[in-house]
Amino acid sequence: MSAKAGAARPLYGCMGLGGDWNAEDYGSAEVTHAEAAVEAALEIGITTFDHADIYRRGKSEAVFGELLGRNPSLRGQIEIQTKCGIRLADAHRAGMYDLRGNHIRTSVEESLTRLRTDVIDTLLLHRPDPLADPSEIAETLTSLHSQGMVRQFGVSNMDAPQIALLQSHLELPLVVNQLEMSLHRRDWLELGVLVNTTHATEVGFPNGTLEHCRMHGIRLQAWASLAQGKYSGLQSTTAEHETAQLVEKLAESKGTTPETILLWWLQRHPARxxxxxxxxxxxxxxxxxxxxERAPELSHEEWYELWITARGAPLP
Incomplete structure (x- = not known):
């Protein structure tokens, strides 16, 4: 079965490329490692690659740029997404968020240099900056777009009111919100069914964010979508062990892999x-x-069985 037209397609997250999170430069081994990962992603049909200016302190973007330098024709076959707005701690200051216009522009310029490209397809604002001026952000994003440096924009780890406030100052549409979502990190889902229960206050996901994104055509991207291995060898609780067994059983019955089952569970949701x-x-x-390559092959009942098993308790 081929994937449905317009179905939610996975993208490849490049945070693991480039070596360690230290200030040391990368070498040929890191480039070779990145090349193998990127080739595997391209081989299975992935065409969007997700970065951030801080990943491996810029080395993730830089090694990817090395690959584009070796194979310039690749750029026309893929989309590049990157993020800005987090400043890592150093010897002089603590880590912080920075969505001032000058920092956004400098981050984009440096990402373009590291990635060896003249345009970023999608730029995400990585985390909300409480001191940010939305009109200043909007002015900077508009300028970057008009100069041909960035094609479109989105956010990461933001809730509905934060997105709405920024959009009210920005004529260009925000097209993506990237959040942690998986069969393990289910608070985005739990929130919707714990309404009017005593457990509602235990869920940290911001109310209305999923619905806001769906109503306004903002694509939802799920980072840590494979649950960081909790259902493929790193189980520590009874619910995780039982879920891993169920995932394996479903994968065997459908002729696929446990990883695919975990991704299908996300893709099966109508939020796409x-x-x-x-x-x-x-x-x-x-x-x-x-x-x-295949549309999600989880039935209504199988999707719920995965959810209930992972939560370790019946639905309210």
Whole structure:
């Protein structure tokens, strides 16, 4: 079965590329490692690559740029998404968020240099900056777009009111919100069914964010979509062990992999969630092939069984 037209397609998250999170430069081994991961992603049909200026302190973008330098024709076959707005801690200051116009512009210019490209397809604002002036952000984004440096914009880890406030100052549409979502991180889902229960206050996901994005055509992307291995070898609780067994059983019955089942569970949701595959292991990337090539093959009942098993308790 081929994937449905317009179905939510996975993208590849490049945070694992470039070596360690230290200030040391990368070498040929890191480039070779990145090349193997990117080739695996391309092999299974992924065409969007997700970055951030801070990943491996810029080395993730830089090694990807090395690959584009070796194969310039690749740029026309893919879309590049990156993020800005987080400043890592250093010897002089603590880590902070910075969505001032000058910082956004400088981050974009540096990302373009590292990535060896003249345009970013989608720029996401990585985290909300409480001191940010939305009109200043909008002015900067509009300028970057008019200069041909960025094609479109989105956000990451923001709630509905934050998105709405920024959009009220920006004529260009915000097209993406990237959030942590998985079978393990389910608060985005739990919130919707715990309304009018005593457990509603235990859920930290911001109310109305999913619905706002759906109403306004903002695509939802799920980082950590494979649940960071909790259902594929890193189980620690009874619910995680039982869920891993169920995932394996469903994968066997459908002729696919456990990784695909986890991604299908997200893709099956009507919000059309786009999973970000963050593994740097080529074998695990390839194990996600069916999430690209096949429409989700989970029934209504199977989708709920996964959810209920993972939560370790019946629905209210």
């Amino acid at each position: 969630i786009e999973p970000v595959i963050g593994s740097a292991r080529p074998d695990r990337i390839r194990s996600c092939r069916d999430a690209v």
